[in-house]
Amino acid sequence: MMLRVVDLETCGFEPPAGVCEIGFCDLVRDEEGWHVGVPGHLLIDPGSPIPPETSAVHHITDADVIGAPSFEDAARAVFFDEERDLAPRVVLVAHNARFERQWLTPEVTGEVHWICTYKAALRVWPDAPSHSNGALRYWLKPEGLRRDRAEPAHRAGPDAYVTAFLLRELLAHTTLDDLVLISSQPALLVRCSFGKHRGTLWSEVPYDYLMWCARQDMDEDTLFTVRSEIRRRTEAAR
Template identity: 80%
Template sequence: MLIRVVDLETTGFEPPAGVCEIGFCDLVRDADGWRVGQPDNLLVDPGCPIPPETSAVHHITDADVVGAPTFAEAVRSALFEEAWLQAPHVVLVAHNARFERQWLTREVTGEAHWICTYKAALRIWPEAPAHNNGALRYWLNPAGLEREIAQPAHRAGPDAYVTAFLLRELLARTTLDDLVLISAQPALQVRCAFGKHRGTLWSEVPFDYLMWCARQDMDEDVAFTVKTEIRRRTEAA
């Protein structure tokens, strides 16, 4: 089995924005348990100018990607090398995989399973102060993570490296199969992010407000969270 963490840096939040960097890092199981490999990354020609506001996040500029491979070429190098082709099963991993999967579609990745470490962290560590990649890294402080390799933040290689350590910590608490199942569902949010109960734990939101939310046209994560919380309280009554 090949477990490969991937991270994309892009020119915007969704296609037709282009990818300007692909990072990847494998998680390998040996006699001592799960081991995080060395990250790698490829700059990519996004096929469009990189806006200054996105360069301000990842610091990749148009000059950096001159002569870089296209996305299709980079994906072949990052994903479809010998280890991928020889693996009987492939699991791709990303933190907030919904973002990466806008470009790494089924047409690109084939039948590979996906794990979203963001969705999994919400389930496994609801008490975490935040569930973004960086906050979880410093909250968990995983053994063996080398600060020099994890820098700079918001670059594809270092971010994939950090996410690989988050995955290793998740696998110390649950199974790979459970992580795949969790990742296939909407995100189970911890706190309400809107309205008069913004910032309140969903477990403490009044029941009448939950019922009101259930009647609204909410995004799938909120709808799933509300439905789950209503069911939990109903079954506990």
Template identity: 70%
Template sequence: MLIRVIDLETTGFEPPAGVCEIGWCDLTHDGESWTVGEPRSMLVDPEQPIPPQTSAVHHIVDTDVAGQPVFAEATREALFDEARMRANHFVLVAHNARFERQWLTPEVTGEAHWICTYKAALRLWPEAPDHKNGTLRYWRNPPGLERALAEPAHRAGPDAYVTALVLREMLALASLDDLVLWSAGPALLPRCTFGKHRGEPWSAVPESYLAWVLRQQMDEDVLFTVQREIRLRAVAGR
């Protein structure tokens, strides 16, 4: 089995922004434990200028990507290489996979299953200070992390490596099937993120406020979480 963690650096938050770097890091299982490989990355020609405000995040500039492969060529190396062809089961992973999947569509990835480590972290570690990739790195402090491979942050290879180590921590607590299942649906938010109950666990939010939330035009993560909380209270007879 092969699990491949993917990270993209881009020229913006959504298409038609282009990809300027792709990084990946594999997890393999020997029948007893998961092993995290070394991260790999490649620069990509986004076929458009890189805005200075995004260069300020990942520090990739136009001269870095001049003459590099375009996205379609890069994904053939990062996703459809010999390792994938040999794997009996292939799973793709990203932290906040909703972002990467804007570019890594089914036309690119085929029928590969996805794991979103952000959604999984919300369920496994609701008590975390927050659920950003970098925060989980320092909060969980996964054994074996090599700082030289994990830095600099906001570059595709190091970020994929950190996510892979966080994922290994998750696989000690939950099955691969559960992680895939949780990732396929909306995020389960541990705390209210808005309004007068901001920061409170949903279990402490009054029922009248939950009912009010359901009448608003909220995003799917909020509605999913509130509906689940209401069902839990009904079962508990609250």
């Protein structure tokens, strides 16, 4: 079985901002376990100038993408088996996959399951100091991770490579099916990020504040977390 980790560098936070790089790295299982492959990447012509503020993050400039393929052509090379005209990989993986999935729609990738290593890390390692890709890398210190392939950060190939190691570590703690299920749900947040209880573990937020939050118009991750915590306490009190 092979899982393909992907990462995008873009010209903005959401479409119609263009993609300027796609990175990928495979996690392959054999009789000895899961193995991280060699990362790859393709620069992409985003179809419009790259804003300087996004170049400041990934350091990809207009000059770098002259003559690069279109997003459609690059995506086809990454996701499709040209001989069979289909997408052969059952599961795609990204850290905070919600971002990548804005561009990597079923029309681009084919119908596949997704794993979000960010959502999974929140569940498996709630005590991590941060759940960013880079922080988890240095906190977990995955065996076999090569620094020369993991850097520079904020480039698609190295970021996909790091995420592949995070995925391997997650699979040592839970199953592939559970990772797919967790990834299909909103994120289960660890700490409150607003108001008078900002920074407090959701498990320690007062019950009356949870009930107040549950009645507000909040983002789906916060509401999912609040309702899950209310349910947990209700069941524990029975």
